[in-house]
């Protein structure tokens with residue numbers, strides 16, 4: 001169970017994570033993620049608790065907030081280094097702007113959801129009709 005203070009801490013952290021998504025250039029994005037990695041005070045180590053070696057990013061006795069900071073900062077770093085920095089997207093529909101991880105095959109996703117893509121297509125269609133009248 002989280003305390004209010006921990007929940008607020010995680011909320012503030014999520015705002016910082018969000019700044020790593022979108023159209024900033026590669027250097028800015030890597031710098032932002034490096035700052036998160038430093039502030040996450042993660043402690044990567046190999047664990048064997050389930051019989052096969054895998055990485056844990058925080059100490060076993062760390063708080064819930066510390067676990068979340070460590071795993072999310074490492075997750076963003078892995079995305080940038082192994083999947084591509086442009087996979088950290090931000091929804092193109094004005095008024096949404098939600099951060100998303102682009103897991104599409106071609107990596108060309110512009111919207112957070114099918115719903116936003118459809119709403120934007122409808123809005124563009126209406127805009128075209130208005131300007132044609």
Ligand SMILES: [Zn+2]
Nearest residue numbers: 047049054056
């Ligand atoms: Zn584990």
Ligand SMILES: [Zn+2]
Nearest residue numbers: 091096112116
């Ligand atoms: Zn959206």
